[in-house]
Amino acid sequence: MNNDPHQTSDDPCALDLGADDSPQQQADARVVHGLLRILDEGESLRIAARVDRATAAVRAQEGGLRLVGTRPRTFRERLVWIGGSAGMAAAIVLGLLFFPSSTEATAIAALHSMRSAARTGGRCYEILIQPHRPPMVGADRARPEGADRARPEGADRARAEVADRARPEGGDGMRAERPDRARTEGFRRVGELRLGAEGCWTLTMVKPRRDLLDRPPNGDRPPNGDRSQKGDRPEFERIVMGFDGREYWLVGPSGAVRRSDSQRALGKAFPGLIKTGLLDGPDAESDSNDSEVAASPDTLEYLTLTSVLDSLERDYAISFDSKADAESVHGRPLTVVKARRTGAATGRAPDTVRLVADAANLEVLSVRLNWDNAPPPSSPLPLSSPRAAPPPKAVMILQMHNSACHEVAPQWFTPDFHVQNPADPFLRTR
Amino acid sequence: MSPKASDIFDILIRQHADMLTAFIYSLSFDRSTVDDIFQETIITAWSRINDFDPTRPFAPWLRGIARNHILAAARKNRRYRAHLHGLLEERVEEQFGRLDRESGDSFAERIAELKRCIERLHAEGREAIELVYLRGVELPVAAETVGAAEETLRKRLYRARLWLAECLKNKQVFA
Numbered sequence: 001m002n003n004d005p006h007q008t009s010d011d012p013c014a015l016d017l018g019a020d021d022s023p024q025q026q027a028d029a030r031v032v033h034g035l036l037r038i039l040d041e042g043e044s045l046r047i048a049a050r051v052d053r054a055t056a057a058v059r060a061q062e063g064g065l066r067l068v069g070t071r072p073r074t075f076r077e078r079l080v081w082i083g084g085s086a087g088m089a090a091a092i093v094l095g096l097l098f099f100p101s102s103t104e105a106t107a108i109a110a111l112h113s114m115r116s117a118a119r120t121g122g123r124c125y126e127i128l129i130q131p132h133r134p135p136m137v138g139a140d141r142a143r144p145e146g147a148d149r150a151r152p153e154g155a156d157r158a159r160a161e162v163a164d165r166a167r168p169e170g171g172d173g174m175r176a177e178r179p180d181r182a183r184t185e186g187f188r189r190v191g192e193l194r195l196g197a198e199g200c201w202t203l204t205m206v207k208p209r210r211d212l213l214d215r216p217p218n219g220d221r222p223p224n225g226d227r228s229q230k231g232d233r234p235e236f237e238r239i240v241m242g243f244d245g246r247e248y249w250l251v252g253p254s255g256a257v258r259r260s261d262s263q264r265a266l267g268k269a270f271p272g273l274i275k276t277g278l279l280d281g282p283d284a285e286s287d288s289n290d291s292e293v294a295a296s297p298d299t300l301e302y303l304t305l306t307s308v309l310d311s312l313e314r315d316y317a318i319s320f321d322s323k324a325d326a327e328s329v330h331g332r333p334l335t336v337v338k339a340r341r342t343g344a345a346t347g348r349a350p351d352t353v354r355l356v357a358d359a360a361n362l363e364v365l366s367v368r369l370n371w372d373n374a375p376p377p378s379s380p381l382p383l384s385s386p387r388a389a390p391p392p393k394a395v396m397i398l399q400m401h402n403s404a405c406h407e408v409a410p411q412w413f414t415p416d417f418h419v420q421n422p423a424d425p426f427l428r429t430r
Numbered sequence: 431m432s433p434k435a436s437d438i439f440d441i442l443i444r445q446h447a448d449m450l451t452a453f454i455y456s457l458s459f460d461r462s463t464v465d466d467i468f469q470e471t472i473i474t475a476w477s478r479i480n481d482f483d484p485t486r487p488f489a490p491w492l493r494g495i496a497r498n499h500i501l502a503a504a505r506k507n508r509r510y511r512a513h514l515h516g517l518l519e520e521r522v523e524e525q526f527g528r529l530d531r532e533s534g535d536s537f538a539e540r541i542a543e544l545k546r547c548i549e550r551l552h553a554e555g556r557e558a559i560e561l562v563y564l565r566g567v568e569l570p571v572a573a574e575t576v577g578a579a580e581e582t583l584r585k586r587l588y589r590a591r592l593w594l595a596e597c598l599k600n601k602q603v604f605a
Binding site: 021023024025026027028029030031032033034035036037038039040042043046047048050051053054055057058059 | 436455476
């Protein structure tokens with residue numbers, strides 16, 4: 001059975017099965033086989049990758065097609081007609097391209113169309129940042145420097161967790177030995193991230209340099225340690241960094257979080273960031289090798305728009321900023337999305353979110369969160385209500401792609417140090 | 431700004447990607463060819479988009495292109511060609527045509543009944559289906575996991591697929 005060299009040994013549909021059944025029965029069984037294949041969650045990643053490859057090939061051919069005698073206007077009209085027959089598809093495209101500042105429904109439709117494009121990585125980590133405590137930042141502010149920052153009493157905190165959402169491409173023996181549920185639990189880490197007090201956060205996602213990953217700061221080395229393992233490619237790793245109006249925080253490739261109110265101290269951990277301009281200021285302490293990163297900012301990788309909007313969709317009215325057409329970074333057009341909190345969201349979720357993304361590949365370049373009623377930085381914060389507010393359903397999910405099995409360090413929420421720089425790192429850089 | 435043709439085509443392909451993948455799996459006897467056939471189908475569809483009659487549905491047209499590529503691949507192997515007889519192709523297309531008419535915004539919604547049928551499957555069959563299809567465990571490993579020979583597991587899977595097809599017929603999802 002199944003000794004045909006052209007049939008893979010793992011194919012559950014052997015050719016000689018069902019010889020006694022009717023052709024209709026065999027055909028029906030084949031259809032069921034095809035349908036079952038796409039129920040595998042790993043298959044959805046593979047489908048997304050296939051679509052990306054195929055559409056990239058189509059785009060590469062697009063110019064050539066127009067040269068072979070097809071009148072562009074007719075061709076486009078014809079396709080628009082096809083798109084119209086698909087109803088939803090046309091609405092998505094028209095919403096995205098014709099009416100960039102139109103209704104929430106249109107924006108959400110566009111969002112749905114973007115989702116699959118972002119899910120092409122073999123591995124991805126999902127970081128959920130969710131405020132869950134009544135903010136009492138005043139008490140936190142009074143804490144002496146050097147006190148335990150991991151769980152300051154009465155501070156405004158966010159529950160955060162990172163989980164491996166990946167499904168390996170193709171099966172292997174490990175999957176049988178380690179059921180999905182157990183595997184997911186094994187990769188899940190939950191910790192607390194203290195929220196800043198001010199009205200603005202800035203999040204940026206960058207990829208650290210390979211040699212920095214080879215020599216990560218304390219507490220940020222993945223437990224498996226061995227970077228030579230197949231699929232464990234540092235070039236796919238990213239870090240998430242944010243600024244809450246008072247201090248920087250940074251989530252490293254392994255999930256370790258460090259805080260800093262000293263830009264220089266943060267620079268010590270990831271000197272390449274300063275050279276690229278993502279952090280401001282002099283970089284006297286970084287070594288000359290960092291200039292390699294500075295010269296090549298395109299090597300940095302960022303969040304995708306879909307992963308952020310995905311979590312905002314439910315509780316936020318999402319709209320496209322009509323001014324986005326006029327904005328560009330180094331000639332690359334931008335997509336600017338604004339989200340305003342609706343009544344559904346509770347707790348201390350931000351009132352507005354502004355996302356700036358590269359229009360071509362939807363990579364998020366900056367995220368700004370604003371609280372309408374946030375006090376100025378120097379004033380006492382009226383946020384110390386003893387009443388426990390119900391946790392919001394979701395505030396933000398940042399998705400971090402990673403190529404392989406990075407188990408998350410248990411201490412991934414141990415803040416180290418502290419800095420001050422209220423500027424928007426991304427906007428200043430670009 | 432007007433929509434680019436490739437943007438609309440891109441959306442259409444994303445809408446039909448699940449269906450197209452399932453269709454290719456249904457007619458392909460070699461799992462390793464699925465990627466290539468998928469890509470060739472999309473590129474062919476794009477290059478022949480002017481031949482498409484927009485008064486007709488997009489999905490069958492796309493499947494027709496895919497079927498031609500599958501047959502082209504099968505020509506290299508006499509044994510496959512023998513299995514891909516016309517009746518099989520027609521029947522597979524008929525069932526996918528039925529699925530096109532099922533209600534649901536996505537292909538996943540249109541095959542929701544399949545999941546319900548799996549839940550009703552007998553324990554042995556359900557275990558095999560879950561291991562091999564839903565969890566993506568390779569057949570040899572799955573056989574070892576359930577403590578059966580590979581051949582036994584294949585037969586178990588085949589019987590389960592037959593049962594699921596009957597279940598879908600009873601629910602009038604299949605013809």
